[in-house]
Amino acid sequence: MYAIREAVAAIRRAPVLLVLSAAMVALALYVVGLFAVATYNLHEALGRIEERVEVVIYLRDDARDEELRLLEEDLAGMDEVLRVRHFTKDDALARARADLPEFEDLFRDLDVNPLPASLEVELVPGFRTPEGVARVAGRASIYPSVEDVRYGDEWVDRLYLLRRIGGIATAVLGAAFGAVAALIIATAVRIALFARREEILIMRLVGATNGFIRRPFLLEGALTGLIGGLLSAALTYASFHAVSTLIFRLEWIPIEWVVTGVVSGGLFGLVASAFAIQKYLREI
Amino acid sequence: MIKLSHVTKEYPRRGKALDDVSFEVAKGEFAFLTGHSGSGKSTTLRLLHMADWPTEGEVRICGFSSELTSPREVWKLRRRVGFIFQDFRLLPGRTALQNVAFALEVTGTPRREVLERANRLLAQVGLASKAGALVNELSGGEQQRVSTARALVNEPLALLADEPTGNLDERASRGIMELFRDLNARGMAVLMATHDLELIRAYPGIRVIELNQGRLAFDSKAAGSGDRDRGEG
Numbered sequence: 001m002y003a004i005r006e007a008v009a010a011i012r013r014a015p016v017l018l019v020l021s022a023a024m025v026a027l028a029l030y031v032v033g034l035f036a037v038a039t040y041n042l043h044e045a046l047g048r049i050e051e052r053v054e055v056v057i058y059l060r061d062d063a064r065d066e067e068l069r070l071l072e073e074d075l076a077g078m079d080e081v082l083r084v085r086h087f088t089k090d091d092a093l094a095r096a097r098a099d100l101p102e103f104e105d106l107f108r109d110l111d112v113n114p115l116p117a118s119l120e121v122e123l124v125p126g127f128r129t130p131e132g133v134a135r136v137a138g139r140a141s142i143y144p145s146v147e148d149v150r151y152g153d154e155w156v157d158r159l160y161l162l163r164r165i166g167g168i169a170t171a172v173l174g175a176a177f178g179a180v181a182a183l184i185i186a187t188a189v190r191i192a193l194f195a196r197r198e199e200i201l202i203m204r205l206v207g208a209t210n211g212f213i214r215r216p217f218l219l220e221g222a223l224t225g226l227i228g229g230l231l232s233a234a235l236t237y238a239s240f241h242a243v244s245t246l247i248f249r250l251e252w253i254p255i256e257w258v259v260t261g262v263v264s265g266g267l268f269g270l271v272a273s274a275f276a277i278q279k280y281l282r283e284i
Numbered sequence: 285m286i287k288l289s290h291v292t293k294e295y296p297r298r299g300k301a302l303d304d305v306s307f308e309v310a311k312g313e314f315a316f317l318t319g320h321s322g323s324g325k326s327t328t329l330r331l332l333h334m335a336d337w338p339t340e341g342e343v344r345i346c347g348f349s350s351e352l353t354s355p356r357e358v359w360k361l362r363r364r365v366g367f368i369f370q371d372f373r374l375l376p377g378r379t380a381l382q383n384v385a386f387a388l389e390v391t392g393t394p395r396r397e398v399l400e401r402a403n404r405l406l407a408q409v410g411l412a413s414k415a416g417a418l419v420n421e422l423s424g425g426e427q428q429r430v431s432t433a434r435a436l437v438n439e440p441l442a443l444l445a446d447e448p449t450g451n452l453d454e455r456a457s458r459g460i461m462e463l464f465r466d467l468n469a470r471g472m473a474v475l476m477a478t479h480d481l482e483l484i485r486a487y488p489g490i491r492v493i494e495l496n497q498g499r500l501a502f503d504s505k506a507a508g509s510g511d512r513d514r515g516e517g
C-alpha cells in the first residue's frame with residue numbers, strides 16, 4: 001500500500017524521469033519489435049513457399065490398377081506424407097486446357113491424350129526437406145508403373161538452406177537485440193535510481209528496512225518497463241502499418257508475441273531495479 | 285544507554301579519527317560533545333548511529349552493540365535513536381510535513397497517526413506554518429528544525445545531534461535547546477555535538493565531554509561538576 005502510494009508520488013514528483021526511462025526502454029524494445037515483424041513475415045513467406053514442396057509421380061499409361069492402389073497405400077502410410085492425390089489422364093488434359101487457353105486449338109484436335117496420369121504427394125510440414133522429398137521419391141520409383149518422379153530437388157535444397165540460415169540469423173540477432181534491449185533497460189533504471197540515491201540513503205538513516213525501501217523502486221522499475229513495452233508495441237504497429245499500406249503488405253505479429261514483449265519489458269525493469277538498488281542498499 | 289569502550293576509528297590514509305575513547309552517557313542524561321573542528325565529534329556520532337563501525341573497541345547504544353549488529357539490522361537501532369545531521373539530510377522536492385512523516389511511514393505507522401504526529405512535532409519546533417512548504421525553499425535554520433522534528437517523531441530513547449544549532453541564530457538555538465531539555469527531562473538521553481562555547485556556557489548544568497584530536501580530553505562528570513569550565517580553555 002505504502003509502496004504503491006510512494007511509487008505514484010515519486011512519478012508525480014519527477015514525471016520527466018519516468019518518461020525518459022520509459023522512452024529509452026521503448027526505443028530498445030522497438031528495435032526488437034521491428035525485428036520480430038521482419039522475422040515473422042520472412043518465416044511466413046518461407047512457409048508459404050514450402051507448402052509448394054511436393055512430389056509429383058508420373059504414371060505409365062499401362063499401369064495396372066492394383067499396383068496403383070498398392071503404391072497409393074504405400075505412400076499414404078509413410079510418415080512424411082500428408083496426402084496423395086490421383087490425377088487421371090483426363091484430369092491432366094483438363095488442367096492443361098485451363099492453364100494454357102492459348103493452345104486450345106491444339107488440345108481440341110488431339111486424337112490421343114499425350115499427357116500422363118499422376119500422383120501428387122503433399123508432405124507433412126517438417127518433412128518438406130531435401131531428405132523427406134528424396135525418401136518419398138525413392139519409394140515411388142521402385143514401382144514399375146512409375147514413369148518418372150519430379151520434385152525440383154535443386155530449389156528444395158536452396159529453400160531448405162535459406163530456412164536454416166534464416167533460423168540461425170533469427171536466433172543470433174534476436175538474442176543480440178534482446179541483450180542490448182535488456183542492457184538499455186538496466187541502464188535506464190540505473191539512471192533513474194542514481195537520481196534518487198540520496199533518498200535511499202535517507203530512508204536507511206531513518207530506519208527503513210531494505211524490503212521497505214526496495215518495494216516502491218521495484219514497482220517503479222516494473223512500471224517503467226511496462227510503459228516502455230506498450231510504447232514500443234505502439235511504435236512497432238505504427239511502423240508496420242506505414243510499411244504495409246505504403247510499400248508492401250505485411251502480416252502483423254501474433255498477439256502472444258506482443259504480450260510477451262510488453263511483459264518481458266516489465267520483468268526486465270523489475271529485475272534491473274532489483275539489481276541496481278542492491279548496490280545502494282549495501283551503503284550505509 | 286550510550287557507551288564507548290576503548291573506541292578507535294581509523295580511516296585509510298587519514299590516520300586515527302578517534303583514539304581509545306571511552307565514556308558513558310546514562311539513561312536520561314544530557315551531554316555536550318565538544319572539541320575543535322576535526323576532533324572526532326561527528327565520527328563519534330556516526331559510530332553510535334552505526335553508519336560506520338569502530339576499528340577497535342565497542343560502541344553500545346540502546347541495547348545495540350557494534351559487535352553484534354550487522355548492517356542489515358541497523359534499521360532496528362535507527363527507530364530507537366533520533367539523529368540530527370549536520371547537513372540535515374532532508375528529501376528535496378518534498379514538503380516539511382512529508383519529510384517528518386517519512387520517518388514514521390518507514391516504520392509502518394498508520395497514515396492517520398503519521399500526519400497527526402508529524403504535524404505535532406512541526407508545531408513543537410515552531411514550524412507549523414511551514415508544514416506545506418518544500419524543504420529546499422526553507423532557510424537553513426528552518427531546515428534544521430525540520431530535521432529536528434524528524435529525529436524526534438519516533439519518540440526515540442536517545443537523541444544524537446550533530447551541531448544542531450550550527451545554522452541557527454541565537455533565538456532559534458535557544459528554542460531548540462529548550463525543546464531538547466524538555467524531552468531530556470522526560471527521560472530521553474541526549475548527546476549533542478557542538479563547538480559553540482557560548483552555548484555550552486549558557487547551560488552550566490549540562491555535562492561536557494571534550495575531544496581533542498580524536499582523544500578524550502575532558503569529561504566534566506569525571507572531573508567533578510565544579511571543574512567544568514576548565515576543559516573549555
Ligand SMILES: Nc1ncnc2c1ncn2[C@@H]1O[C@H](COP(=O)(O)OP(=O)(O)O)[C@@H](O)[C@H]1O
Nearest residue numbers: 295298301319320321322323324325326327328
Ligand atoms: N569518511 C571519512 N573518511 C576519511 N576521513 C574522515 C572521514 N570522516 C572524518 N574523517 C576525518 O576524521 C577526523 C575527524 O572528523 P570529524 O569526526 O568529522 O570531526 P568533527 O566533527 O569534530 O569536526 C578528521 O580529520 C576528518 O578528516
Ligand SMILES: [Mg+2]
Nearest residue numbers: 325326370446
Ligand atoms: Mg562534525
